[in-house]
Every structure is written in structure tokens, then in C-alpha cells.
Amino acid sequence: MSVRLGREEAWDVLARAHTGILTSLRRDGTPVTLPVWFVVLDGRIYVSGPATAKRHARVRRDPRVSFLVESGERWAELCAVHVTGRARLVTEPELGARVAAALDAKYGAFRTAPAAMPDATRAHYRVERATIEITPDDRLLSWDNARLGVR
Numbered sequence: 001m002s003v004r005l006g007r008e009e010a011w012d013v014l015a016r017a018h019t020g021i022l023t024s025l026r027r028d029g030t031p032v033t034l035p036v037w038f039v040v041l042d043g044r045i046y047v048s049g050p051a052t053a054k055r056h057a058r059v060r061r062d063p064r065v066s067f068l069v070e071s072g073e074r075w076a077e078l079c080a081v082h083v084t085g086r087a088r089l090v091t092e093p094e095l096g097a098r099v100a101a102a103l104d105a106k107y108g109a110f111r112t113a114p115a116a117m118p119d120a121t122r123a124h125y126r127v128e129r130a131t132i133e134i135t136p137d138d139r140l141l142s143w144d145n146a147r148l149g150v151r
Helices: 007-016 054-061 093-110 119-125
Strands: 020-025 031-036 039-041 044-050 064-071 079-089 129-144
Touching: 007 039, 007 064, 007 079, 007 129, 020 044, 020 054, 031 054, 039 093, 044 054, 044 093, 054 079, 054 129, 064 129, 093 129
Parallel strands: none
Antiparallel strands: 020 031, 020 064, 039 044, 044 129, 064 079, 079 129
8 A cells, every 4th residue: 555645636735834943044955944934826936025035035046945744643643745846036016925825824823912022033033024935846746654554
């Protein structure tokens, strides 16, 4: 029995996941891996944040990225989807607005109210936002150990 997910199943796992792990590359090629909130729209993955975040500069310099979502605590529950692809900064205002609305719908209940943040944190997030679009290549790695029927 295969633990691999079909392409549609893998995209469903991606879309339902809460936190993704984005890896981009420093100038010297060293990978930097960070947890991010994200949305999936039209077969692409979108991540937004302060335009000053270094991940945006890394993507401008080298568009190669990977993205991972995973779940499960016990071995028999482990499920994950790993995507490799190319990233770019979104420049189309209508796409940026669509992504922002989707992020608000997905994460609105999880955000800390600005009034509850320390002043420095509030200031950090009150800057221009930038959005990264990840276009996956054909290499989609996935597994769902629950398919093995082991408890």
C-alpha cells in the first residue's frame, strides 16, 4: 500500500494546513527555514508579511524555494506535503488584495489584536506589506502514514 497522496489530495492537505514551513536561500546558498501563515489559491501558495522581512529580499535574489506542511504526532498519523518551486513578489494590486482577504478569512481568529502587542511589535507590523507567490514545479512529495493501517 502506498502512503503517497494523489495530486488533488496533496493540494487539499496544503490548503487545510494551518502553518507552513518556507525555505528560501541566503546569498551564499545557505537555506533559511521559517514557519509562516499562508493561503493556497489557484494552485499557488501565497505568503504575506512586512515588506522589510528578509525573506522578500532572498526571493528577489534567488527564486528557488521549498514549502512544507505536516501534521500528526504519532508515526502512524504523520502526513505531509513538500513542494519545491519558484517564488516571486506579487506586484498586481488585485491579486495582493485577494490574497489579503483570503489570509484574513483563514487567520483572523488567530491574530493578536494590535492593542495587545508591545509598541515595538505593533510598529513592526504597521509597515507596507509584501506578498510572495510560490509556483510549484512538478515535484510534489507527499505521504500519509495513516494509509498503512497501523495504530
